[in-house]
Amino acid sequence: MSEQETLGLAEEFAHYRRTVLEKVEVPGPAAVRRTARGRGRRRLAASTATALALFGGSAVGYAAMNGPDHRPGPVDPTPSISVSPTPSDLASPTLSPSATSGSPISAAPDGRISRSQLLGTAVNLPAWRAGRGCPTSSVRITADDREGANWLLALDHGDVDGDGAVETVALVQCVLGTGGPMQVVAFDRDEEEKVVTLGRVVATTIDKPQWLFALDVVDDGTVRVQVGDIAPGGGWPGEWSQRQWRGYRWKGSAFAQVSGPTSFGPNPHSADLAVTATELVLSTADDGSRTGETTVRIRNKGTAAVPHATLRLNVPSAVRPDVDGWGPCGNEPQETSQPVTCDLGRIAAGAEVTLTLSFRAAVGATVGKGSADVDVRPMDGDFNFLLDPKDTDNVARMAYR
Incomplete structure (x- = not known):
């Protein structure tokens, strides 16, 4: 111990004798002879231990704070007071996935987009089929069938790309007169929470299918689309269209059909x-x-x-x-x-x-x-x-x- 530290401890002991020990009440001879003698000694021992603890803490802290090599260090958080657990609290705690994993898991962005959010966001759509069509770049999907607009007909959600997060699938029509081409499009969000286009699921063609009636995303990520062989109009109703449910899955860069029929038979309401x-x-x-x-x-x-x-x-x-x-x-x-x-x-x-x-x-x-x-x-x-x-x-x- 250095001379400076020895002098510091001596000064602390002197301060202790002047202040703390003067307040200790020593029992008299009569008290000693009583049965309270033991209790008095215990109190005195407790007081002395308390004083020594206070002294030790302040002395060591004083020496540490005034030493030539003192640097501020990390501060431990103040422990909270806990209550003894009840029997129901003694069960082993269930650890979260992050607590049992050796490294943190990066969650995929949430691609659940509501109808109002999709209608209020400019999006990019896959190209419509050749010929006169609707715009596809940075356009707003509409809630009604205005001429030349991209009309939102149906919406559903599910994990279609297998990343553990939900995506959004929409049925959109390019309104041209009383009809127009249709396609089912999958949307997601990027790391910045911006709406992005994942890809086209299926679209109508000049041949078949000429109409899309409904969509449904099932638990395994398959996008089911109800397709029809003919489009309503031209003097025939939509009920004449033969309908089929076809399933499509994301294959890493595009959707491909994985279930359902791939062709239509002769339509009983058609002729040639x-x-x-x-x-x-x-x-x-x-x-x-x-x-x-x-x-x-x-x-x-x-x-x-x-x-x-x-x-x-x-x-x-x-x-x-x-x-x-x-x-x-x-x-x-x-x-x-x-x-x-x-x-x-x-x-x-x-x-x-x-x-x-x-x-x-x-x-x-x-x-x-x-x-x-x-x-x-x-x-x-x-x-x-x-x-x-x-x-x-x-x-x-x-x-x-």
């Missing part, structure tokens, strides 16, 4: 008709009018019979149906109707109907040269238009002169 028409050449008749014929062929290319079909010829108003050739039509062609129509009955699968239709232009009527559309539409037994998925051959161009 085709039409052709020859040139209509008008020649001058004996009475000065001009007459001519066109041969129209209608073929049922489908696998089922078509109960009814309607034929429409958009000839100029100066060209009217004549008598010959119109007998197979269930209706009587009107002189003033535009276009000229012909209602046909049942056409068997694979069958072809040939019509040779006569036209007449009145004396002095100017016809000129041009072309007219001739189209055929299939109908069911109740005269509702049937879907014709391959409708490009439902219309033919008929030249006239």
Whole structure:
């Protein structure tokens, strides 16, 4: 011990004798002779021990604080006062995953996005199919079907990428007229809590599926989408669409189908008709009018019979149906109707109907040269238009002169 430390301890002992020991009450002879002698000694011993403890703490602390090498060190937290546990508290505590792990676990960002949050956030959407479409970069999804908008139709949540956190899956439609393409898109959040696009789950096509009805995220992360082979409109309701549930899973960089059918069978509400028409050449008749014929062929290319079909010829108003050739039509062609129509009955699968239709232009009527559309539409037994998925051959161009 250095000389400085020895002098410091001596000074502390002197201070102790002047202050603490003077306050200790020594029992007199009478008290010693009483039975309280032991109790008095115990009190004196306790007081002395307390004083020595106080002295030791202050002396050591004083020496430490005034030593030449003193540096501030860490401060231990003040212990809280604990109450003796009850029997129910004596059970072994359950450790959290972080307490049992050797290293901290980094949690994936929470990708649960509510409907209002998604509607209020600018997002990027996967590209719509080729042609006129809706914007995809930094756009707001809408809650209604405004023309040219990206309309939010359905929303669900689940861990679709297997990172332990929930993501958001949305059914969106690009509104164009009464329809428009549709797609299911998965969204997530990045480390900065910004909404990001994970990827496209499935989209409608020109062929099939043409419609998406609903979505559902199941516990294993599969995104189930109800798809339909035909889109409502064009004279047929959405109920005519064949519906299938197909499942899709995230494969690290894109979604792929993992369950459900991969194709559609023939739709009972569909048909496949085709039409052709020859040139209509008008020649001058004996009475000065001009007459001519066109041969129209209608073929049922489908696998089922078509109960009814309607034929429409958009000839100029100066060209009217004549008598010959119109007998197979269930209706009587009107002189003033535009276009000229012909209602046909049942056409068997694979069958072809040939019509040779006569036209007449009145004396002095100017016809000129041009072309007219001739189209055929299939109908069911109740005269509702049937879907014709391959409708490009439902219309033919008929030249006239």
